[in-house]
């Protein structure tokens with residue numbers, strides 16, 4: 001048999017346990033195996049009751065985020081061999097700061113609601129008729145928001161954010177980055193509507209720029225950047241509406257496109 | 258499969274994804290609306306639902322001592338369908354796949370789960386999925402056996418030509434009481450694009466020039 | 470606003486979910502967290518520098534004698550130590566913030582995003598320039 005590696009997985013059954021424990025499994029160590037392969041090996045061959053989410057195995061669906069040795073990771077993109085060698089087991093735990101439903105599965109309704117609250121879709125003053133054709137956009141206009149549109153809702157950034165951990169009402173990195181994705185879209189006219197939710201304490205002002213969200217993001221979305229950029233926009237808007245109440249609105253955000 | 262007929266009998270590449278999104282949303286809305294208009298379920302329906310619940314509990318959640326694991330059956334199924342009913346198929350390969358699937362469907366009854374929990378039971382989900390996949394797999398193989406021609410992604414090397422006279426038709430599969438598949442066909446309505454020959458490389462260029 | 474509050478309430482309490490408490494010492498668990506806390510603390514020292522500056526101006530306005538006393542005060546070891554610490558934190562503050570500016574400020578030029586290095590570089594260049602001018606003023610005599 002090939003080399004093996006120990007994986008120490010958090011277990012929690014709401015029907016039996018009052019708090020999580022951990023269980024150790026020895027799995028084969030293949031050079032091309034990711035942490036998710038180890039979990040699936042355990043589920044298939046050793047213990048079918050181990051519970052975790054996954055789907056695409058290719059860093060696209062965003063459902064396999066877990067803590068690996070204390071860091072938020074997509075388990076389908078994290079190689080076992082990177083943890084081999086020192087003989088200590090790989091620790092796999094559910095995403096930090098979220099309530100645990102069972103084993104490695106966390107409850108994410110909180111995020112889903114927050115995401116909805118920032119209206120992450122194109123908002124138009126008036127829709128044009130389908131017969132009038134598409135809303136066009138230049139490559140430069142696409143370039144303004146493209147980075148923020150790469151988000152796969154994996155929530156690694158939330159697990160990296162101490163502000164979210166300490167104060168769960170914080171809207172959080174991905175939701176703000178996605179709001180900014182639409183604010184920066186030349187076809188969108190909803191920046192004013194989103195501002196109510198974003199420019200409050202639970203929104204951007206909750207962020208103290210720890211910057212870890214950007215570091216753990218597997219899709220290089222840079223949510224920390226999105227939040228700081230929005231802080232700048234919101235401040236300018238605030239001053240504008242203070243100095244020129246008649247011109248209030250989303251002029252600044254529109255011109256940023 | 259995902260054949261809602263806007264892309265033909267096709268679920269290649271990413272066509273199926275927008276189809277799922279659009280038609281999934283429509284189906285969901287329609288189902289919700291319909292359910293609003295329904296009268297509350299009769300005793301009979303509720304009894305049926307309870308029976309089904311009991312069956313699932315007995316067959317999966319409370320059962321111990323079965324000898325088969327999901328993963329074994331699943332990978333044997335992959336293997337059988339991949340080698341027997343891949344893009345290139347023959348009577349022999351399909352028949353082998355059909356036999357193997359039959360065997361697996363029998364072995365499935367001897368399945369037992371490690372997970373007897375009622376919370377987020379992914380193993381139960383896996384078992385139900387596997388049961389469905391075995392059934393859908395058998396349906397695919399049965400209709401491929403029935404279709405003695407080649408068309409699109411269905412390439413029968415023992416019947417390389419397209420046969421519009423017999424098979425310009427959708428295959429509809431029904432489950433007979435004994436669990437086996439019964440096949441009926443319904444004609445294809447041609448609107449704008451009559452079926453053409455699928456050619457690649459130089460031949461496709463020739464075809465394009467000819468079309469002009 | 471209320472939207473967010475309300476939706477949070479949904480996940481506030483559920484007897485069967487397990488919630489981990491954030492440890493009081495969370496910021497010791499990782500260097501970036503610690504760095505972040507240090508950067509926050511540095512504001513205290515920035516404030517201290519402002520106080521020193523104000524004291525200096527007051528001493529100046531009160532004439533040469535008061536200023537000599539102020540200079541004498543600056544030489545007390547405890548104050549020297551305090552100022553050195555403050556110097557460290559203020560530098561830390563400046564450097565970490567400079568390095569973060571490209572995240573907050575996206576400058577576009579001719580349709581392209583100006584590279585991060587250039588933005589950080591400009592900051593440092595401006596800092597150096599101001600320091601040189603000040604040094605020239607102070608060391609002139």
Ligand code: SF4
Pocket residue numbers: 150151152153154155156157158173174177213216217218219220221222223
């Ligand atoms: S911003 Fe990045 S880390 Fe956060 S949810 Fe999106 S993809 Fe994941």
Ligand code: FES
Pocket residue numbers: 054055056057058059060061062063064065074075076077
């Ligand atoms: S399984 Fe889809 S992102 Fe990892």
